[in-house]
Amino acid sequence: SPVICWFRQDLRRADNPALLAAANSGAPVICLYVLDDQTPGKWARGGASRWWLHHSLAALDTSLQRLGARLILRRGDAYEVVTGLAKELNAQAVFWNRCYEPFARQRDARIKNDLKDSGTAVETFNASLLVEPWHVTTKDGGPYRVYSPYFRALAPHCDDIAPLPAPSSVTDGSQGVHSDALSSWSLLPSSPDWATGFSPVWTPGEDGARARLETFCEDAARDYADTRNLPGTEGTSRLSPHLHFGEISPRQIWHHAVSHVPAGKGRETFLKEIGWREFSYNLLYHFDDLPESNYQTKFNDFPWNCDEAVFQKWTRGQTGYPIVDAGMRQLWQTGWMHNRVRMIVASFLTKHLLIDWRRGEEWFWDTLVDADLANNAASWQWVAGSGADAAPYFRIFNPVTQGEKFDESGSYVREWVPELAKLPDKYIHTPWTAPADILGRAGITLGRDYPRPIVDHTMARERALAAFSSLKDAA
Numbered sequence: 001s002p003v004i005c006w007f008r009q010d011l012r013r014a015d016n017p018a019l020l021a022a023a024n025s026g027a028p029v030i031c032l033y034v035l036d037d038q039t040p041g042k043w044a045r046g047g048a049s050r051w052w053l054h055h056s057l058a059a060l061d062t063s064l065q066r067l068g069a070r071l072i073l074r075r076g077d078a079y080e081v082v083t084g085l086a087k088e089l090n091a092q093a094v095f096w097n098r099c100y101e102p103f104a105r106q107r108d109a110r111i112k113n114d115l116k117d118s119g120t121a122v123e124t125f126n127a128s129l130l131v132e133p134w135h136v137t138t139k140d141g142g143p144y145r146v147y148s149p150y151f152r153a154l155a156p157h158c159d160d161i162a163p164l165p166a167p168s169s170v171t172d173g174s175q176g177v178h179s180d181a182l183s184s185w186s187l188l189p190s191s192p193d194w195a196t197g198f199s200p201v202w203t204p205g206e207d208g209a210r211a212r213l214e215t216f217c218e219d220a221a222r223d224y225a226d227t228r229n230l231p232g233t234e235g236t237s238r239l240s241p242h243l244h245f246g247e248i249s250p251r252q253i254w255h256h257a258v259s260h261v262p263a264g265k266g267r268e269t270f271l272k273e274i275g276w277r278e279f280s281y282n283l284l285y286h287f288d289d290l291p292e293s294n295y296q297t298k299f300n301d302f303p304w305n306c307d308e309a310v311f312q313k314w315t316r317g318q319t320g321y322p323i324v325d326a327g328m329r330q331l332w333q334t335g336w337m338h339n340r341v342r343m344i345v346a347s348f349l350t351k352h353l354l355i356d357w358r359r360g361e362e363w364f365w366d367t368l369v370d371a372d373l374a375n376n377a378a379s380w381q382w383v384a385g386s387g388a389d390a391a392p393y394f395r396i397f398n399p400v401t402q403g404e405k406f407d408e409s410g411s412y413v414r415e416w417v418p419e420l421a422k423l424p425d426k427y428i429h430t431p432w433t434a435p436a437d438i439l440g441r442a443g444i445t446l447g448r449d450y451p452r453p454i455v456d457h458t459m460a461r462e463r464a465l466a467a468f469s470s471l472k473d474a475a
C-alpha cells in the first residue's frame, strides 16, 4: 500500500525531510497538496498569496514529474481530505513537515491522532525553521521574549547545519487517484487582473528561489549591512515569499550564506534577519493569539481611531507623504514592499493616523506575496509598540526625515509615485513646501495631481503621544 507525502509550506524537493522519507520508504508515493480555506478562518490565504500559490504549485508539479511522480491537488477541510484519502487508499503512512500557525497545529494534532488510531503511521519533520521553537528556551525553560538573547541562544544550533539532498527518484503511487485541475481553483485574479505587475518581478518555485539566493550571495550580501535600508537599491534578498511557501528552507539559506559569502558585517547582519524570522515563529508558537491580540495588554485600552476614508487613502498610497505612498503602491503593484518602508508605513498608520495595527495587518495579509502569519503579526506589533521587544512607542518615524535619509536622491519615490518624478531632489519628500513655479515646472498641482498631506506631522506626533500617555501604565 502507498504512503502519502502531504506538502504544505514546503513546496520544494531539496531539503524536504518528509519527501525524502516518503521516497526512501520504498512504497509508492502520493504527493498531495490540499487547498484548505476552512481551517484558517480569517487567515485563509489572501489575494496576492493565492497568485503565488498557483505558480508555486505548477512549478512543484513540474519538478516532481522530473522525479517520476506528480502532484495530486484536493480542495477542502484538510482533516477530511487527508484522513479520507489515507483510508480510501489504505495508506501505510503519512509524512509531513510541521507548520506553526495555531490553527494548523490543532488540525494536524487531530489528524495525527485519528490516523494513528486507524493504524496509519504518521511521521512529521522540521523543514521550515532552523530550530524548533521548543528547543530554544531560557534557562528556566520558558520562551524568549527579547530578540538579542534569543539569537545568541539560536546561533550555536546553526553551526553544523547540513541541508538534505532531494530524492533522486520517487515511485509514483498516483495512478487512478483523482486530482483537481489547478485552474479550477481560480487562484489567479481575472477581471480586473491586478497582478500584471507581479510576473516581471517574481519567479515562484524552487528554481526561482535558488536563483535569488545565489544572485544575492554573489552580489549584494557582502554590502547588506549598508544597503539593506535603502529601498531604491536591490540591497536585500527578496527571498521572503520563497521562504514563506517553503520553496527554499532557512537551513539552505544559512548553509549557502556561510559557505559562499565572506565572513563580515554583511553576512552577519543577513543571518540575524533570518534569526528575526525564527524569533517571530518562536513568538507565534508560544503566544498563539499574537495575530489578534496585543502582546502587551496595556494596549487593549488604546484609543484607536477608525476613520475609514483615511484608511482607504493609506491603502491606495494617497496620503501626501511620498515615501509612504511609494511603499503602498509598490505593495499593490508587486505584492512586496521593502522592509524599511514597511516600518515607515506601519508607523504612519498606527501613530500618525491612530488606526489599529490589526487593520494594517489584514491589508498586508491580502496584498503581500510573502504574507506570513508569524512575521506579519510580530512585525506589526513591533512597530505599533504593543509587541514583545517592541520599538518604544515614543519612537515615531518622521516620514519626511526617513525619506530624506533612506531615499536621499528620491529614486524610490520617483519610481512608485511617477507624478512626482520631475520634482527636484530638494522637494521630493516634501512637495507641499515647493514654490509654485517649481511645482508648475514639474507639472504638479497639489490637491489635483498629488494630495496634500492628510495629516500634519507635528500635530499627529503630539496626538499619538497623548493617546499613549492615556494608557494606565504607560512607561
Ligand code: FAD
Binding pocket: 228, 236, 237, 238, 239, 240, 241, 243, 244, 273, 274, 275, 276, 277, 278, 280, 337, 338, 339, 340, 342, 343, 346, 364, 368, 370, 371, 372, 373, 375, 376, 377, 379, 380, 383
Ligand atoms: P532580507 O532583508 O533579504 O532578509 C532575509 C529574510 O529574513 C527575509 O526573507 C525574511 O524571511 C527574514 N526577515 C527579514 N527581516 C525580517 C523582520 N523584520 N522580521 C522577520 N523576518 C525578517 N515578512 C514576511 O516574510 N512576511 C510578512 O507578512 C511580513 N510582514 C511585515 C509587516 C511589517 C509591518 C513589517 C515592518 C515587516 C514585515 N515583514 C514580513 C518583515 C520584513 O519586512 C520582510 O521579511 C522583508 O522585507 C522581506 O524582504 P527580503 O526577503 O528582501 O528580506
